[in-house]
Amino acid sequence: MAKDEEVEIRRAPKIFPWMLTGGVAGILLALVMGMFSPADDSLPANFVGLLVISFGALGLGLGALFAIVYDLISSRRARRAIANRVTE
Numbered sequence: 001m002a003k004d005e006e007v008e009i010r011r012a013p014k015i016f017p018w019m020l021t022g023g024v025a026g027i028l029l030a031l032v033m034g035m036f037s038p039a040d041d042s043l044p045a046n047f048v049g050l051l052v053i054s055f056g057a058l059g060l061g062l063g064a065l066f067a068i069v070y071d072l073i074s075s076r077r078a079r080r081a082i083a084n085r086v087t088e
Helices: 015-035 047-076
Strands: 004-009 079-084
Touching: 015 047
Parallel strands: none
Antiparallel strands: 004 079
């Protein structure tokens, strides 16, 4: 006979897609900023590359932070239910 178990039901975000989205958004922002930067000799030649690396890393970190905060919020909203384990 199957025994009833109490289980926790919640929606947990996947961290990697949020990190990837944040990284891509950071890279796109860096490219847009690089296009609108002045084209004079005061900027180094690798200015856009440095922007891409720094904004990509910042977006990656912010995406991970958002996913972790959302996971903490969703764990507080978790609901409990009674479930039967079925073995075949």
